[in-house]
Structures are given as structure tokens and as C-alpha cells.
């Protein structure tokens with residue numbers, strides 16, 4: 001079967017498309033025909049060896065994916081009768097998605113409702129659970145609060161726009177291209193700013209001034225980099241800066257601007273929380289998946305790349321050309 005192999009940590013150009021023996025079923029596992037695998041920023045980190053969890057090489061990358069069960073181990077057939085051949089499941093296992101087939105632990109597989117397409121099932125978990133965990137559990141955001149989302153046309157940012165709007169927040173989006181800004185508006189942003197050219201700090205202060213506020217209540221930042229201080233200063237009194245990621249680099253922030261207006265900086269790491277709180281995370285995933293199936297949350301349909309163009313997909317994401325989500329289909 002065909003699979004993308006990461007033989008050693010390094011640049012994505014070192015990935016190879018190879019013919020490898022089909023993976024073997026072991027006790028406690030199921031075998032899947034992969035239907036679609038999401039392309040996430042974290043895949044780039046894992047392939048280059050910069051992720052906090054190191055996957056032993058060689059391995060097949062592909063952090064989250066959806067597949068159809070083609071075989072189950074005997075103990076799984078006995079202990080998990082809902083995982084039958086033909087069932088469509090999503091998996092977030094950190095590896096294995098960029099292949100025609102994969103074998104995963106049965107406990108990692110969640111059946112997907114028919115209402116959710118392969119593309120959405122393969123791409124919503126990381127971005128949407130991060131957004132819900134950040135806004136509800138970490139920020140304790142309340143209806144009517146204002147939220148500035150950076151990188152709002154990317155995977156994690158766009159999910160925060162959708163989740164924020166569904167919670168009744170006033171969402172302001174910032175993104176670099178017209179296409180990304182339109183996506184954010186489509187998902188419920190009130191305004192979408194050009195992050196390269198607009199004076200966003202002044203504009204959002206004007207937008208919230210009528211409510212007697214001195215700036216936004218929440219900043220959702222998966223980008224980091226040189227602009228972080230500006231976003232910190234965009235927060236009003238008591239405002240909260242949600243630290244989500246650092247695609248543009250890890251910023252340093254002047255603490256005097258935290259002290260001055262009683263602001264807060266809040267770290268968000270959904271992955272490590274999920275690992276330590278499995279039951280809570282399963283409940284969160286089940287809740288979010290049902291909201292998606294019911295049309296209350298609206299993950300974007302991803303752009304499709306064939307397996308042989310996996311490196312192009314990873315490069316388009318890394319070089320900021322991707323709007324919304326990308327998916328690899330074997």
C-alpha cells in the first residue's frame with residue numbers, strides 16, 4: 001500500500017511516498033481504509049522533530065484522520081462491539097493518516113455520524129476542541145463579550161470565530177487575504193480586518209467604545225510573533241490574552257501592559273489537557289461532534305489534495321497560502 005514516510009526528522013521535502021507492506025492488526029487495534037487525513041500546523045512540527053511529543057522514526061505522519069474499518073482484532077470484536085467492519089470512525093492518534101491504510105488502537109476510534117462529511121470529520125477535532133477548551137474552559141467567555149481572533153482564516157483561528165459566534169460573542173477577525181477574511185465573515189465574524197494594513201487596535205477600540213469598554217475582552221492568538229504586544233494593548237480593562245500558538249515565533253510581552261489594566265495572559269494547551277483528562281475530552285468531543293452534526297457549529301469543507309501531493313499541502317499551510325482547512329485523500 002502507498003504511504004508517506006518520514007524516515008528522519010527534517011524538512012517536509014524529505015518526506016517520501018513509498019510502497020510499504022500493509023500494517024498488521026494487533027490485539028486491541030482496528031484496521032482502517034483511510035478516507036481523508038487533515039493537514040495541521042502540528043504535522044509540520046512533528047515531521048521536523050519540533051513537537052513536544054517525539055514520534056520514533058520512521059513513521060507515517062498524519063495527526064488526525066477519518067477512515068472506514070476493514071478489520072478488527074478478536075478482543076476488540078468482543079469488548080467494543082460498536083466498532084464493526086464498515087463503520088466510519090475518526091481518529092486523533094498523532095500519526096498514521098497519510099497512508100491508504102492504518103492500524104490504530106480501538107480506544108482512539110470514534111464513530112462519525114452520517115451528517116458529517118469525510119473532509120470535515122478529518123479536520124475539525126483539533127481546531128474546534130482547542131477553540132471550545134480555550135473560550136469556555138480557560139477564558140470562561142460570556143455572551144456579549146468581544147473577541148479578536150488572529151490568524152482567523154487558518155484552521156485554529158477559523159474554528160475560534162465559529163465557536164465564539166455560537167457562544168454569542170462579538171467576533172472581530174484579522175487575516176492577511178481577502179479569501180481568509182471572507183471565510184471568517186461567513187463563520188460569523190462581525191468585521192474582518194486586513195492584518196497587514198489596518199490599524200486594528202484603534203478600530204476595535206472604536207467598535208467597543210459604545211459599550212463603555214476600553215478595548216476588547218479577549219484576544220485569541222495562534223500566531224504570536226512581533227505583533228503580540230499590539231494585541232496585548234488592544235485588550236481593555238480586565239481583558240484576557242489567550243496564548244494558543246506561535247506560527248510566527250514566540251513573542252516576549254511587556255508585563256507592565258498586563259499590570260496596567262488588570263489584564264490577564266492565559267495559556268491554552270488542549271492536547272496536554274486532553275491527554276490528562278481523557279473522559280472529559282471524550283465528553284467534549286462527543287458534544288462538539290453532535291453540534292457539528294446538528295448544524296450548530298460549521299467547520300469549513302477542506303481543500304482536497306491527493307496523497308502524492310501531501311508535501312504541497314504541508315507547504316501551502318506552512319507558507320500561509322491555505323485558507324480554512326486542507327485534507328489529504330489517498
Ligand SMILES: NC(=O)c1ccc[n+]([C@@H]2O[C@H](COP(=O)([O-])OP(=O)(O)OC[C@H]3O[C@@H](n4cnc5c(N)ncnc54)[C@H](OP(=O)(O)O)[C@@H]3O)[C@@H](O)[C@H]2O)c1
Nearest residue numbers: 041130151154155156175176222244245246248268269270
Ligand atoms: N494551544 C493549543 O491547544 C493548540 C491546538 C492546536 C493548534 N495550536 C497551534 O495553533 C497554531 C495555528 O495552527 P493552525 O492549524 O491554525 O495553522 P494555520 O491553519 O496555518 O493558520 C495559522 C495562521 O497564522 C497566520 N500566520 C501569520 N504569520 C504566519 C507565518 N509566519 N507563518 C504561517 N502562518 C502565519 C496565517 O494567517 P494570516 O496569513 O491571515 O496572517 C495562518 O492562516 C499553531 O501554532 C498550532 O501549533 C495550538
